[in-house]
Amino acid sequence: MTKSSSSTAPNFNDNDRYALQKRAIAASFSAAAASYDANAFLQQEVGKRLLERLDFMKLSPQRILDIGSGTGACTRALQKRYPKARVFGVDLAFGMAAAAQRRRGWFAKEQYLCADAESLPFASDSIDLVVSNLAFQWLANPEPAFAEIQRVLKPSGLLLFASFGPDTLKELRAAWAQVDDRIHVNRFMDMHDVGDAMVRARLADPVMDMENLVLTYKDVPVLLRELKGIGAHNINAGRSHALTTPAQLKQMMAAYESFRRNDGQVPATWEVVYGHAWGTEVRARPTGLANEFAMPLSEIPIRRKQP
Numbered sequence: 001m002t003k004s005s006s007s008t009a010p011n012f013n014d015n016d017r018y019a020l021q022k023r024a025i026a027a028s029f030s031a032a033a034a035s036y037d038a039n040a041f042l043q044q045e046v047g048k049r050l051l052e053r054l055d056f057m058k059l060s061p062q063r064i065l066d067i068g069s070g071t072g073a074c075t076r077a078l079q080k081r082y083p084k085a086r087v088f089g090v091d092l093a094f095g096m097a098a099a100a101q102r103r104r105g106w107f108a109k110e111q112y113l114c115a116d117a118e119s120l121p122f123a124s125d126s127i128d129l130v131v132s133n134l135a136f137q138w139l140a141n142p143e144p145a146f147a148e149i150q151r152v153l154k155p156s157g158l159l160l161f162a163s164f165g166p167d168t169l170k171e172l173r174a175a176w177a178q179v180d181d182r183i184h185v186n187r188f189m190d191m192h193d194v195g196d197a198m199v200r201a202r203l204a205d206p207v208m209d210m211e212n213l214v215l216t217y218k219d220v221p222v223l224l225r226e227l228k229g230i231g232a233h234n235i236n237a238g239r240s241h242a243l244t245t246p247a248q249l250k251q252m253m254a255a256y257e258s259f260r261r262n263d264g265q266v267p268a269t270w271e272v273v274y275g276h277a278w279g280t281e282v283r284a285r286p287t288g289l290a291n292e293f294a295m296p297l298s299e300i301p302i303r304r305k306q307p
Contacts, residue, residue: 022092022116025138029070030095032231036071039229042215046272047074047133050162053274054081059158061085061128067117067149067161068092068135072100072110078131079110085129088122090115092138093231117145122152132161137168137188146201153279159203164188165210165271171259172223172268178255179248191273203277210273216265220253223268 029036051074062085066075069089079087087110091097097114104110115121117132117139130149136142142163149159166188173185191208198206217223260266 026093029091029093029231032229033071033093033095033099035229036096036099036231037073039226040070040073042213042270043070043134043230044073045213046162047077049272050074050131050133050160050274051077051081053160053276057158059129061157063127064088064129064131065090065120065122065127065152067120067130067132067145068138069100069112070096070133072103072112074131074133075100075110075112076103076108078129079108083109087111088113090117090120092116118148120148120152124151125154127152128154128157130157130159130161132159132163134162134164136161136163136194137186141197142189142194143197143201146198146203150201150203150279153203155279155281157279158276159198159279160276161274163194163273163275165273166190167212167269167271170269171256171266175220175252175256175259179251188271191275194273194275198275198277202280204280206275206277208273208275210271213270213272214267215270216261216263216267218265220256220266223266 059082061082064078064082064085064087066078066087066089069075069091072089075087075089079085089097089100089110089112091100091112091114094114097112100112104112113121117135130153136145139145146159153159168188169185176182176185191210195206195208217226256266
């Protein structure tokens with residue numbers, strides 16, 4: 001496993017309450033590497049659904065990149081699907097990349113690196129397929145990562161990814177809103193904005209669709225333990241830096257009770273956004289001016305799945 005150098009400077013501005021810091025993200029997920037697989041049912045399920053989309057695409061990739069590879073579930077699945085390919089798993093969290101490396105079999109071919117999606121350690125036009133399962137929601141702005149993916153993708157190479165949309169954890173967000181006005185749940189980008197970012201990065205023919213997955217739990221503490229177990233801590237700039245008091249936690253859980261279902265379970269909604277696009281010979285220009293390159297959002301195909 002290789003650790004690639006990347007910027008450790010905060011990637012947010014002080015006025016954005018939802019801003020995220022790369023160093024904090026990496027530390028949070030590194031700390032959760034040991035508990036991740038036991039709590040990542042949703043991530044594993046979405047990963048399976050994401051890779052099933054490859055069944056409908058005629059590809060014979062020689063070099064594959066899995067961005068946000070975590071403990072390596074999708075990376076291993078990609079290597080199994082394309083046994084002749086060289087498959088690389090990249091994660092910002094060194095602890096995750098190290099855990100994936102430890103899970104490699106004796107004769108495994110896939111390789112793992114610790115690197116930043118905005119500064120990939122690969123040559124231009126060198127990758128046939130880029131896959132990312134539930135990592136892009138941790139980017140303050142996906143456009144730099146899309147531009148970097150466009151750089152490393154071969155012309156006609158494929159980007160396929162899943163991320164989270166705005167309705168994700170809407171119950172938890174609403175419950176905390178009854179307690180205070182601090183940020184407790186991440187902000188998730190609308191799929192139209194994600195599609196627009198792909199267009200500006202000069203990725204071709206972007207297609208987006210979404211589905212809502214609802215997981216149920218015995219109670220709110222089980223949900224909170226699962227979120228902690230996968231490393232999804234609240235690290236937004238606008239979070240409270242004081243410890244949550246037992247009274248605040250009790251108030252939030254009481255507010256969450258309004259969502260309890262007739263079967264006695266409490267729900268947690270996850271809006272899963274899927275997207276794909278193709279590499280082109282045209283490279284993205286620096287995004288200094290908003291009107292450098294534009295396309296009406298109406299030209300981006302949108303497919304919605306019914307819940």
